[in-house]
Amino acid sequence: MAETRIDQPSAREITPGPHEAKPPPARRRRPPAARVALMHGAYLVGAGLWPILDLRSFMVATGPKLEGWLPKGVGACMALGSHLTYLTPAFAHVSSSCNASAR
Secondary structure, three states, X not given: OOOOOOOOOOOOOOOOOHHHHOXXXXXXXXXXXXXXXXXXXXXXXXXXXXHHHOHHHHHHHHOOOOOOHHHHHHHHHHHHHHHHHHHHHHHOOOOHHHHHHHO
């Protein structure tokens, strides 16, 4: 058996593997469930703030209300609760229970 020295080049050319050939991603992409949760949270924040910011246009779109404090209160609760839905996928992993309930 012939021995080769370490400083001699090998007969075949070394090609990079599939992970070494790809450049690293510029930024991490969010999984589809996180993107859906972000869009849903943004929609709910906007829908919750709408009666607080402009009650007159809200009543034109949804119909007359007897008391103005109720849509504003529900909108505030909706905006606050959905704000957490909006921020959770941005900073954390979407849990498997959320994925199961979305199906």
